[in-house]
Amino acid sequence: MERDQPVISVRDVRVAFGPHVVLNDLDLDVYRGEILGFVGASGTGKSVLLRTILGLTKKQAGSIVVFGRDLDRIGDEERIQVDMRMGVLFQHGALFSSLTVKENIQVPMREYLTLPRQLMDELAMLKIELVGLSRSAADKYPSELSGGMIKRAALARALSLDPDIVFLDEPTSGLDPVGAAEFDELIAKLRDTLGLTVYMVTHDLDSLFTVADRIAVLGNKRVLIDGTIEDMLKSEDPWVKSYFRGKRARRIVLTENEPARAES
Numbered sequence: 341m342e343r344d345q346p347v348i349s350v351r352d353v354r355v356a357f358g359p360h361v362v363l364n365d366l367d368l369d370v371y372r373g374e375i376l377g378f379v380g381a382s383g384t385g386k387s388v389l390l391r392t393i394l395g396l397t398k399k400q401a402g403s404i405v406v407f408g409r410d411l412d413r414i415g416d417e418e419r420i421q422v423d424m425r426m427g428v429l430f431q432h433g434a435l436f437s438s439l440t441v442k443e444n445i446q447v448p449m450r451e452y453l454t455l456p457r458q459l460m461d462e463l464a465m466l467k468i469e470l471v472g473l474s475r476s477a478a479d480k481y482p483s484e485l486s487g488g489m490i491k492r493a494a495l496a497r498a499l500s501l502d503p504d505i506v507f508l509d510e511p512t513s514g515l516d517p518v519g520a521a522e523f524d525e526l527i528a529k530l531r532d533t534l535g536l537t538v539y540m541v542t543h544d545l546d547s548l549f550t551v552a553d554r555i556a557v558l559g560n561k562r563v564l565i566d567g568t569i570e571d572m573l574k575s576e577d578p579w580v581k582s583y584f585r586g587k588r589a590r591r592i593v594l595t596e597n598e599p600a601r602a603e604s
């Protein structure tokens with residue numbers, strides 16, 4: 341993994357809604373090919389930062405550089421090129437209920453490209469297979485899918501344009517532990533096979549322990565600490581300590597290190 345090459349650099353970012361300052365002096369780097377787990381207490385601004393990086397929420401100060409381009413200094417054409425390289429899976433799945441899985445995956449293709457129908461169908465099928473759905477899922481509507489299948493279909497749509505980065509907002513929320521673990525495996529596989537960079541907002545300790553290469557913690561309106569899971573376990577920050585060394589976290593550490601004992 342090339343650690344010296346950030347694909348996203350956020351510097352001194354400030355976001356406020358009226359008098360309510362949500363992010364202030366926030367710095368963050370995301371490196372090519374890594375899975376970054378982004379955590380923080382509820383309401384600290386994880387979604388606001390995600391939306392700010394995507395250009396959906398306005399910042400009052402600071403800079404965001406993506407693929408070497410400062411987003412404040414590029415024109416509309418170049419912005420579209422940048423947008424096409426970033427796929428997003430929003431927290432609440434957000435598949436269009438009136439469209440089939442295949443049609444949902446084709447939404448970004450229709451928005452950004454002009455492709456013949458047959459080619460779009462073939463590309464959608466490739467994405468369906470890539471995320472581990474069966475080909476028969478293509479013509480199903482979201483209401484006919486399980487929670488796990490909806491997440492996979494939404495991921496297939498996020499991958500529609502072969503992005504370099506995918507942003508996942510709590511991708512395993514609402515899945516049972518087996519479904520969540522399978523989704524984590526899929527993310528790791530996609531990172532390994534496609535070289536994807538993954539920015540994953542999550543509350544899921546299992547995901548953080550098993551697939552995140554690096555973790556960034558949001559607190560006090562900025563990134564409080566970033567590093568490996570070992571760095572988190574060493575931190576003396578009270579929130580980081582209670583999150584990563586609390587009862588639930590200890591159970592995961594035990595399961596990973598001593599499966600037999602943990603299961604008994």
Ligand SMILES: Nc1ncnc2c1ncn2[C@@H]1O[C@H](COP(=O)(O)OP(=O)(O)OP(=O)(O)O)[C@@H](O)[C@H]1O
Nearest residue numbers: 357360362380381382383384385386387388389543
């Ligand atoms: N459009 C908006 N207008 C005003 N305030 C907003 C807006 N969007 C977010 N906020 C405020 O910003 C703060 C951070 O919200 P955000 O949704 O980013 O938190 P979060 O860390 O993602 O929380 P959770 O883990 O619960 O999803 C909250 O106080 C929220 O009310």
